[in-house]
Amino acid sequence: xxxxxxxxxxxxxxxxxxxLPNKYAYEVAILIGLNxxxxxxxxxxxxxxxxxxxxxxxxxxxxxxxxAILAARYGWPTPLSLPAAVAGVALLAWLVGRxxxxxxxxxxxxxxxxxxxxVSIVIATEDRVTGGPDGMSVPPLAAFGVALAGETAWYWxxxxxxxxxxxxxxxxxxxxxxxxxxxxxxxxxxAEMVGIDSARHKLDAFVLSAALAALAGGLTAHYSGxxxxxxxxxxxxxxxxxxxxxxxxxxxxxxVVGAAALTLLPQILTALKEYEMVVFGAVLMLxxxxxxxxxxxxxxxxxxxxxxxxx
Amino acid sequence: MLLRTEELSRAFGGVAAVDAVxxxxxxGAVHALIGPNGAGKTTLLNLLxxxxxxxxxxxxxxxxxxxxxxxxxxxxxxxxxxxxxxQVFFNMSALENVMAGRHLLEPCGLAAAALRLxxxxxxxxxxxxxxxxxxxxxxxxxxxxxxxxxMPYGALKRxxxxxxxxxxxxxxxxxxxxxxLNPVETAEIDQLIQSLxxxxxxxxxxxxxxxxxxxxxxxxxxLDYGRVLAEGEPAAVRNDRRVIEAYxxxxxxxx
Amino acid sequence: xxxxxxxxxxxxxxxxxxxxxxALGFAIIYNASQVINFAQGxxxxxxxxxxxxxxxxxxxxxxxxxxAVALAALLGLALEKFAVEPARGAPVVTLIIITIGASIxxxxxxxxxxxxxxxxxPAFSGDAPIRIGGAxxxxxxxxxxxxxxxxxxLLAAFFNRTLLGKALLATSHNRLAxxxxxxxxxxxxxxxxxxxxxxxxxxGILVAPITFTTWxxxxxxxxxxxxxAILGGMGSGAGAVLGGLVLGIAEAMGAGYVSSAYxxxxxxxxxxxxxxxxxxxxxxxxxxxxx
Numbered sequence: 001x002x003x004x005x006x007x008x009x010x011x012x013x014x015x016x017x018x019x020l021p022n023k024y025a026y027e028v029a030i031l032i033g034l035n036x037x038x039x040x041x042x043x044x045x046x047x048x049x050x051x052x053x054x055x056x057x058x059x060x061x062x063x064x065x066x067x068a069i070l071a072a073r074y075g076w077p078t079p080l081s082l083p084a085a086v087a088g089v090a091l092l093a094w095l096v097g098r099x100x101x102x103x104x105x106x107x108x109x110x111x112x113x114x115x116x117x118x119v120s121i122v123i124a125t126e127d128r129v130t131g132g133p134d135g136m137s138v139p140p141l142a143a144f145g146v147a148l149a150g151e152t153a154w155y156w157x158x159x160x161x162x163x164x165x166x167x168x169x170x171x172x173x174x175x176x177x178x179x180x181x182x183x184x185x186x187x188x189x190x191a192e193m194v195g196i197d198s199a200r201h202k203l204d205a206f207v208l209s210a211a212l213a214a215l216a217g218g219l220t221a222h223y224s225g226x227x228x229x230x231x232x233x234x235x236x237x238x239x240x241x242x243x244x245x246x247x248x249x250x251x252x253x254x255x256v257v258g259a260a261a262l263t264l265l266p267q268i269l270t271a272l273k274e275y276e277m278v279v280f281g282a283v284l285m286l287x288x289x290x291x292x293x294x295x296x297x298x299x300x301x302x303x304x305x306x307x308x309x310x311x
Numbered sequence: 312m313l314l315r316t317e318e319l320s321r322a323f324g325g326v327a328a329v330d331a332v333x334x335x336x337x338x339g340a341v342h343a344l345i346g347p348n349g350a351g352k353t354t355l356l357n358l359l360x361x362x363x364x365x366x367x368x369x370x371x372x373x374x375x376x377x378x379x380x381x382x383x384x385x386x387x388x389x390x391x392x393x394x395x396x397x398q399v400f401f402n403m404s405a406l407e408n409v410m411a412g413r414h415l416l417e418p419c420g421l422a423a424a425a426l427r428l429x430x431x432x433x434x435x436x437x438x439x440x441x442x443x444x445x446x447x448x449x450x451x452x453x454x455x456x457x458x459x460x461x462m463p464y465g466a467l468k469r470x471x472x473x474x475x476x477x478x479x480x481x482x483x484x485x486x487x488x489x490x491x492l493n494p495v496e497t498a499e500i501d502q503l504i505q506s507l508x509x510x511x512x513x514x515x516x517x518x519x520x521x522x523x524x525x526x527x528x529x530x531x532x533x534l535d536y537g538r539v540l541a542e543g544e545p546a547a548v549r550n551d552r553r554v555i556e557a558y559x560x561x562x563x564x565x566x
Numbered sequence: 567x568x569x570x571x572x573x574x575x576x577x578x579x580x581x582x583x584x585x586x587x588x589a590l591g592f593a594i595i596y597n598a599s600q601v602i603n604f605a606q607g608x609x610x611x612x613x614x615x616x617x618x619x620x621x622x623x624x625x626x627x628x629x630x631x632x633x634a635v636a637l638a639a640l641l642g643l644a645l646e647k648f649a650v651e652p653a654r655g656a657p658v659v660t661l662i663i664i665t666i667g668a669s670i671x672x673x674x675x676x677x678x679x680x681x682x683x684x685x686x687x688p689a690f691s692g693d694a695p696i697r698i699g700g701a702x703x704x705x706x707x708x709x710x711x712x713x714x715x716x717x718x719x720l721l722a723a724f725f726n727r728t729l730l731g732k733a734l735l736a737t738s739h740n741r742l743a744x745x746x747x748x749x750x751x752x753x754x755x756x757x758x759x760x761x762x763x764x765x766x767x768x769x770g771i772l773v774a775p776i777t778f779t780t781w782x783x784x785x786x787x788x789x790x791x792x793x794x795a796i797l798g799g800m801g802s803g804a805g806a807v808l809g810g811l812v813l814g815i816a817e818a819m820g821a822g823y824v825s826s827a828y829x830x831x832x833x834x835x836x837x838x839x840x841x842x843x844x845x846x847x848x849x850x851x852x853x854x855x856x857x
Contacts, residue, residue: 046659103845106602110796111841114834117789125827168425175424175431176410176417176438179403183411186400189362193398194478195386195415204421234789238604238666245663250402277674284667285649292656 005253006167013159017152026151028267030223033158034216036259039243040162040169040252041212046241047249048173049205050185051101052109054237055116056213061232062089063214064221065123065130068138073129079143082218086211093210094203101202116237124229135228138221154223161219162256165212169252181205182250213240246287248294257296312371313338313513314359314390314482319368320537321358328354330537331368336482336530341504341514343524343545346534347558352517353395353486355534359515360392360484361385373481387415391480393471395487395517401460405451405470408459409442412477442477449473449503465496472503482513489520501527525549533557569700574822575815576698580707580776582814583714587769588791589798589806590721591762597738597801598758600658604665605645606766607788608672612638613767614779615676618685627690635767641672642763646756669784676781687774710772717768718807725803734758738801766791790833797837799850808848813837 020026038060045051066085070076076084100111124133141148148157172178183191184198191198221227230236239262247258265283269276291298312335321329329351336342344352357363359370361382369378372388400408417438423431446452449469454462462470468488475483485504489497497520504527507514518524524531524545531548533540535557541548548554588610595603613634620630649664689706696703725731736744737754745751770779770787777783790813798809813833820832840848 052659099842103841106596106796106800107841107845107847109602110793111838113789114793114838118831118834121828121831171427172421172425175427175435176414176419177421177424179407179411180414182403182407183400183414186402187398189382190394190398190400190474191411192382193360193362193386193392194412194474195383196411197381197383235785242663242666245659249659274678275674277677278671279674281667281669281671281674284670285664288656288660288664288667289649289653292653292660294660 006163006170009166009253009256010163013163016159017155023151026155028264030151030154030158031220032260032263033155033162034220034223035240035243035263036162036256037158037165037216037219038213038240039247039255039259040165041209042240043244043247043249043252043255044169044172044181045205045209046244047251047255048178048185049181049202051202051205052105052112052241053116053206053209054109054113054234054241055119056112056209056240057232057234057236058116058119059089059093059210059213060217060220060236060240061119061123061227061229062092063217064138064227064231065136065217066214067218068136068221068227069129071139072136077143078139078141078222082141082215082222085218086214089214090207090211093207097203097206097210098199101199101206113234113237116232117234120229120232120234123232130229133229135226137226138224140225141219141222148222158219166252166256173252177201177204242284246284246294248296248298251294251296254294254296258294261295312336313373314515315371316359317369317371319355319358319365319370321354321363322366327537329358329365332534332537332539333368334532334539334542336513336515338481338513339508339511340529341508341516341527342530342532343516343518343528344532344534345518345521345524345548346540350534350557351537352534354537356392356484356486356515356517360390386478386480389481390484391475391478391482392484393468393475393486393488395490397464397467397471399459399467399470399474401458404456404458405446405454405462405466406439406442406456408470409445409473409477410438412474413438413442415478442473445473445476446470448476448506450499465492468492468500469503476507476510476512480512482515483507485514485516485518487517487519489518489523497523521549570822572699572701573703574818576701576703576707577822578815578818579811580704580710580814581773581817582794582811583710584769584773584787584810585790585794585813586807586810587714587717587765587772588787589794589810590718590803591765591769592792592795593798593800593803593806594734594758594762594765596795598734598755599650599661601650601661601665602792603645603759603762604662604788605669605672606762606791607784607786608669608676609638609642609763609766609784610770610787610791611676611779611781611784612641612672612763613770614687614774614783615680615685615770615781616767617771617774618687618779619680621687627688631771634771635764638767639760639764642759642761643756645763646759650755650759651752669788673782673784680781682781684778684780685774686778687771689775704776706772706775710776713768713772717765721803730757793834793837797840797847799847802847802849805847805849812848 016029020029042056045053063085066088067081070081070084071078096115103111123130130136148154180196180201183196184201188198243258243262244255246262248254266280269279272279314336317333319329319332320327332355346352358365361380364379369376375388377385377388400411417434443455446455449472451466451469454466488500501523504514516528528545531545532542533548533554540557541551541554588606591606592603595601616634616637617630620633621627645668649668650661653661653664690709691705696705725735733749734754734757736749737751741751794809794813795806797813798805816836817829817833821829824832
């Protein structure tokens with residue numbers, strides 16, 4: 001299953017352009033890829049380690065604004081501003097994660113939610129640096145005078161990055177470190193009793209997922225040429241968690257599918273104009289009622305059952 | 312003495328669950344910890360494996376003072392444990408449970424894990440083989456790839472033992488391994504415990520099943536109200552008047 | 567006491583009372599079902615918006631209020647019956663996502679049925695400010711405080727003295743044991759959702775004359791109510807009330823003395839601070855896991 005899933009993803013990325021009719025479709029595909037990047041990381045934290053974060057949009061926003069501000073206001077070349085922003089966010093996550101991850105369940109949810117809201121308010125208020133609620137423009141990603149521009153170039157860049165990240169994530173999950181995460185999700189006490197330092201491993205997952213979110217945020221900013229504080233807001237954090245759960249937790253491919261489904265759905269539904277929100281909400285509810293474990297695990301089970309019957 | 316305590320105490324609020332217990336467990340034997348309900352056996356066990364911190368006293372294991380260290384350091388020192396209320400990793404398969412148990416034997420860097428370096432792949436294969444061997448040892452070969460939440464109670468108790476053994480502990484604390492098992496399953500546990508000694512694992516057993524305790528252990532410790540009431544060989548303890556009183560109540564005085 | 571401080575205190579208590587009502591809604595549903603109802607804010611919105619609509623259509627205010635609360639309660643019942651119950655047995659996270667879907671659905675419906683504008687509700691007894699100890703207080707604030715007090719007292723009586731209320735408490739402590747005592751968990755859940763929705767609606771109606779109401783007013787109010795519930799220690803009614811008041815006061819003091827742009831930041835920093843030292847919340851249990 002493991003190798004097949006990755007091959008399928010790579011194939012999808014390679015073949016998709018054949019089905020994309022115009023620039024707008026490429027835009028959606030790129031957006032899906034960027035969302036999927038965040039979701040793969042977030043799934044590590046929520047699905048495998050069994051923690052929760054309702055503030056991940058904060059990391060996304062900090063990565064975006066971090067790179068944007070360094071590049072636009074301080075003149076840093078973007079191949080430097082982006083990694084610097086990601087590293088900065090990783091450090092922040094490491095500092096903040098230690099105390100926060102001592103909390104459990106909805107207390108952890110609240111703490112991460114609070115942090116995310118604080119970040120988004122600060123970004124929206126400090127308008128001299130960030131451009132305030134109206135946002136700021138972001139220079140394109142460029143190295144040695146050559147800019148990464150145009151939908152096709154971005155599509156391949158994001159596609160390659162996504163496939164690479166999924167490969168890395170799958171390796172991580174199938175390693176002792178991945179097992180340690182799943183173990184502390186299963187029973188933190190028993191995990192400690194086999195020598196797993198649960199605090200350290202939770203922090204690892206938190207920092208990794210924060211770094212991925214920041215990377216995706218930075219890339220989004222450079223791709224769109226613009227960034228607003230809404231990208232760091234509570235509603236965006238909720239969207240991200242919803243994508244992970246919708247696609248299927250503890251499933252890297254679930255994270256990708258969830259990101260794809262919930263990025264695509266609003267785009268499709270804009271045709272319904274003012275009914276868009278109602279239908280979106282209804283689809284979300286119905287899918288979760290009938291597929292409580294998420295899209296991918298439910299489909300996997302159905303496939304396995306069908307295979308058994310065919311034998 | 313492999314494991315020694317000095318005046319070990321743990322109080323909850325005003326109640327002393329374990330009170331100034333100074334005991335020693337020698338290597339290579341099966342020790343049993345018994346006592347009426349509420350005697351403090353599980354609290355003592357939790358202290359010995361680092362899940363509770365003592366309010367007073369010290370714990371020395373294999374020459375090291377482990378008092379107050381975090382739980383995973385107790386594991387790293389060589390103490391393993393099974394749980395009375397199963398703490399199986401229900402989100403994984405039986406094999407994965409045991410593989411997770413091997414954590415201490417597999418230091419794994421982030422880069423090595425993510426990049427799937429060749430050495431890592433070899434280690435993973437070795438981990439899998441050793442874990443399969445452990446499942447065989449406890450008699451769970453048939454359940455290897457089964458999700459843990461599909462396994463029956465008796466199998467899960469043995470799975471916990473396999474998982475605890477995966478870390479190659481020097482001392483294994485078994486918390487009521489026979490609880491809820493029928494006589495056939497209990498006999499299997501009895502055999503399993505005896506084979507642990509041949510593997511040079513010291514065992515400390517908390518158990519209510521007296522037949523199992525008397526049959527398998529070399530050294531029995533009786534707790535009552537958080538204090539040591541008696542200790543010695545099984546036969547001696549069984550006939551100790553104070554122990555009988557603690558379990559059954561004092562004999563009424565009659566002429 | 568300085569007049570300014572008193573002013574901020576009243577403002578804080580007023581908004582705090584609203585948060586307390588919303589928080590109670592969260593706590594009641596969480597206790598009965600372990601679910602965090604992300605649609606709670608939408609019940610608040612429904613209360614305010616429905617009242618505005620009915621009042622504008624000519625209904626006398628008290629009747630409009632009653633009808634709006636009833637409508638919200640019906641929405642709560644519908645949410646339980648058609649969304650939560652079919653998903654019984656699903657992981658808690660799934661149930662939370664279902665309520666998130668419900669909140670999106672309800673906001674979409676509000677946009678359709680009503681509109682996207684901001685609406686004001688007339689204050690219950692006029693706008694003439696009252697002076698208390700040098701502070702200027704709106705009469706609506708007194709309505710908010712008074713109504714909240716009455717509701718809290720009634721709720722306490724409901725939970726401690728009526729059979730249905732005790733059934734709710736029993737279910738929150740141990741669902742299986744409650745079922746074995748003959749308590750219909752299904753009915754308890756319905757009551758919990760209906761009651762929480764009604765509470766939310768009342769909060770929305772009480773605060774509408776002060777802060778106005780609109781289709782997405784529920785997002786922030788729901789968020790704050792959730793924060794207040796956790797601050798107080800999820801699962802404790804008294805905690806929800808205390809959490810709401812503390813949050814409201816922290817916000818008002820922050821807005822008054824530090825910076826009104828950062829009032830929410832200050833409020834959340836207070837919450838984070840409390841959680842760091844009291845991981846169970848202000849009144850939450852400090853229980854540890856039994857092995």
